[in-house]
Amino acid sequence: MTLTPRRRRRIIRVAGYVVFALAIVGFIAAADWGRLSDAFFRSDVAGSMFPEAITVALRNTILYTLLAFVFGLTLGLVLALMRLSSILPYRWFATAYIELFRGLPSLLVLFMVGYGVPLAFPDREIPGGVYGSVTVGLGLTAAAYMAETIRAGIQAVPKGQLEAARTLGMSHPRAMISIVLPQAFRIVIPPLTNEIILLTKDTSLVYVLGVTSTTIELTKFAGDTLNTKVNPTPLVVAGLLYLVITLPLSQLVRGLERRAARER
Amino acid sequence: MPAIEIEALHKSFGRLEVLRGIDLTVEPGEVVCVIGPSGSGKSTLLRCVNLLEEPTSGTIRLAGVEVTDPDCDIDAVRKGVGMVFQQFNLFGHLTVRENVTIAQRRVLKRSRAEADRIATENLDRVGLADKAAAYPAQLSGGQQQRVAIARSLAMEPQLMLFDEPTSALDPELVGEVLAVMRGLVADGMTMLVVTHEMAFAREVASRVVFMDDGLIVEQGPPAELFGQPREERTRAFLHRVLEPTQVSESEIGAHLTD
Numbered sequence: 045m046t047l048t049p050r051r052r053r054r055i056i057r058v059a060g061y062v063v064f065a066l067a068i069v070g071f072i073a074a075a076d077w078g079r080l081s082d083a084f085f086r087s088d089v090a091g092s093m094f095p096e097a098i099t100v101a102l103r104n105t106i107l108y109t110l111l112a113f114v115f116g117l118t119l120g121l122v123l124a125l126m127r128l129s130s131i132l133p134y135r136w137f138a139t140a141y142i143e144l145f146r147g148l149p150s151l152l153v154l155f156m157v158g159y160g161v162p163l164a165f166p167d168r169e170i171p172g173g174v175y176g177s178v179t180v181g182l183g184l185t186a187a188a189y190m191a192e193t194i195r196a197g198i199q200a201v202p203k204g205q206l207e208a209a210r211t212l213g214m215s216h217p218r219a220m221i222s223i224v225l226p227q228a229f230r231i232v233i234p235p236l237t238n239e240i241i242l243l244t245k246d247t248s249l250v251y252v253l254g255v256t257s258t259t260i261e262l263t264k265f266a267g268d269t270l271n272t273k274v275n276p277t278p279l280v281v282a283g284l285l286y287l288v289i290t291l292p293l294s295q296l297v298r299g300l301e302r303r304a305a306r307e308r
Numbered sequence: 309m310p311a312i313e314i315e316a317l318h319k320s321f322g323r324l325e326v327l328r329g330i331d332l333t334v335e336p337g338e339v340v341c342v343i344g345p346s347g348s349g350k351s352t353l354l355r356c357v358n359l360l361e362e363p364t365s366g367t368i369r370l371a372g373v374e375v376t377d378p379d380c381d382i383d384a385v386r387k388g389v390g391m392v393f394q395q396f397n398l399f400g401h402l403t404v405r406e407n408v409t410i411a412q413r414r415v416l417k418r419s420r421a422e423a424d425r426i427a428t429e430n431l432d433r434v435g436l437a438d439k440a441a442a443y444p445a446q447l448s449g450g451q452q453q454r455v456a457i458a459r460s461l462a463m464e465p466q467l468m469l470f471d472e473p474t475s476a477l478d479p480e481l482v483g484e485v486l487a488v489m490r491g492l493v494a495d496g497m498t499m500l501v502v503t504h505e506m507a508f509a510r511e512v513a514s515r516v517v518f519m520d521d522g523l524i525v526e527q528g529p530p531a532e533l534f535g536q537p538r539e540e541r542t543r544a545f546l547h548r549v550l551e552p553t554q555v556s557e558s559e560i561g562a563h564l565t566d
């Protein structure tokens with residue numbers, strides 16, 4: 045029997061699948077599942093976490109994410125417009141801001157907002173307690189990323205759109221609001237949704253601000269339970285709850301990107 | 309009072325001088341077609357008229373209003389000057405009806421009912437009343453350009469500028485756009501049209517302007533300019549455009565190699 049090129053390609057492909065499957069099966073078989081499930085899948089420990097895991101921890105995680113996202117989106121839009129402004133100092137400021145906050149770890153920014161702002165303005169405080177501090181602390185960093193995304197979105201709208209709007213007598217701000225920004229946001233919805241996913245995970249840093257039993261979020265909640273129960277099952281529960289938020293979002297991003305590709 | 313009065317217009321992009329002293333007057337009701345080779349500054353001239361490009365020097369008056377005056381309210385002037393682009397530039401996120409109503413509503417502050425009524429009238433005029441609910445992406449190029457014309461007309465302009473309105477169209481779609489434009493001519497609209505459609509210019513223009521290298525080389529009634537061009541450059545251009553299969557290798561500077 046001769047080995048035609050087609051037959052040879054098929055044999056190589058099947059061999060690849062077999063090696064891949066064996067590696068996974070081997071990896072799973074090698075793990076000590078008994079000990080693993082004793083440690084990570086204890087139903088009594090998991091059960092003790094509910095309903096607070098959802099009514100408090102998951103709720104706060106979502107709340108922190110949304111607050112920081114709205115703050116970051118608003119500030120990001122302002123920064124993007126400054127970045128594209130014809131006024132040089134605005135461009136400088138926006139560029140400096142974006143470079144600075146993209147270069148700093150979120151943890152550090154959160155820390156500085158939580159502890160630096162009260163020192164700088166002793167008579168004032170960010171309204172909303174921890175919620176306010178998280179909004180600003182995570183939102184400042186998110187704004188830097190979103191500003192770049194939104195700027196790219198605005199620039200992706202063909203110049204003729206603005207020209208047509210101006211030709212019809214619209215002022216520049218009116219043309220931006222009615223014509224350019226709606227199309228820019230349509231373009232950046234998938235990357236902005238990705239930003240929500242990143243923010244969701246960054247809320248796990250909120251513990252540095254010192255949270256209480258009512259402001260606690262998923263990671264801190266899992267860590268505390270781990271300490272009291274001396275068992276890591278809470279980490280698995282927290283992980284699954286994060287996926288409850290992030291998996292639908294990434295599914296959404298994919299759907300949106302597919303739709304955008306179709307409309308091209 | 310002339311609809312357009314251009315005096316000593318200069319325009320440079322950096323060191324490139326694109327318009328080198330243009331004088332042009334368009335009277336109300338005139339249809340002036342601008343022809344000329346690629347890069348001669350036709351689009352730039354048109355875009356200076358409604359200040360999409362800022363002139364480097366010179367004055368432009370539209371119906372007596374000097375738009376080159378720094379204190380001129382250009383948004384107010386533009387309300388009365390329609391412009392149709394080569395690439396249509398319909399608003400992609402809006403339906404055909406919304407494309408035609410948005411400036412009526414936002415700029416002229418018309419009520420929704422009135423804007424809708426005027427939109428329907430103008431869509432009817434360009435033969436697209438049945439497409440009001442469609443999005444631009446669902447239309448052919450010719451249909452999009454007709455919507456763009458309706459969008460301008462809904463503002464009830466005194467003057468329309470066209471920048472090669474049929475150049476981005478498949479050949480079989482050119483006719484429908486020219487038909488709409490011919491209708492405007494019949495209604496007495498004042499028009500300044502940059503075009504490569506020589507047959508159209510010959511038929512409808514009151515005057516044809518030939519531009520080359522940032523200057524108006526010659527202008528006159530179409531019969532004269534096409535029939536007995538005075539300038540050698542005009543003659544050479546018309547020869548290339550009207551008889552493209554007759555252009556010889558020596559005319560384009562090609563050398564036979566052996």
Ligand SMILES: Nc1ncnc2c1ncn2[C@@H]1O[C@H](COP(=O)(O)OP(=O)(O)OP(=O)(O)O)[C@@H](O)[C@H]1O
Nearest residue numbers: 321324326344345346347348349350351352353472
């Ligand atoms: N925004 C700009 N910046 C720099 N150069 C420009 C700009 N717009 C036009 N030009 C240049 O000015 C010259 C004239 O351009 P213009 O578009 O007015 O020519 P045109 O006569 O309309 O040509 P076409 O028939 O190809 O449309 C060209 O050399 C072009 O590259």
Ligand SMILES: [Mg+2]
Nearest residue numbers: 350351352472
């Ligand atoms: Mg042009």
